[in-house]
Amino acid sequence: MAARYVSQSIKRTEDPPLLMGRAHFMGDLRLPGLRAVAFLRSPHAHARLVSIDVRAALAMPGVDAVVTGTDLAATTRPIRAAMSGAGYKESAWPVARGAARQHRVPHALRARTRRAGARRG
Numbered sequence: 001m002a003a004r005y006v007s008q009s010i011k012r013t014e015d016p017p018l019l020m021g022r023a024h025f026m027g028d029l030r031l032p033g034l035r036a037v038a039f040l041r042s043p044h045a046h047a048r049l050v051s052i053d054v055r056a057a058l059a060m061p062g063v064d065a066v067v068t069g070t071d072l073a074a075t076t077r078p079i080r081a082a083m084s085g086a087g088y089k090e091s092a093w094p095v096a097r098g099a100a101r102q103h104r105v106p107h108a109l110r111a112r113t114r115r116a117g118a119r120r121g
Helices: 015-019 069-075
Strands: 036-041 063-068 106-112
Touching: 063 069
Parallel strands: none
Antiparallel strands: 036 106, 063 106
């Protein structure tokens, strides 16, 4: 029998560190060579991605890489969540390939040396 998720109390283990100001976030991480990433998202649902021209983004100062869904598909596998509830469907690629199925789905990402500049341009 599948596990029940609806109407069940679940002990939340993440709350105490958050409420006491002891939580750690990815934005707090500082490592040599660490890059900030900005996602370019589709403004339209069900939009066909015919092409993505990354030349302008690559020409920006501090940009080390621009990655599209097609680029990711060549080197990675889809994300697989571990759940088994009835009707659950596995998630897929984190960046759209071929079509943006929903509004605001990422279709490219840009890596920069500084977080402040990752969103500009």
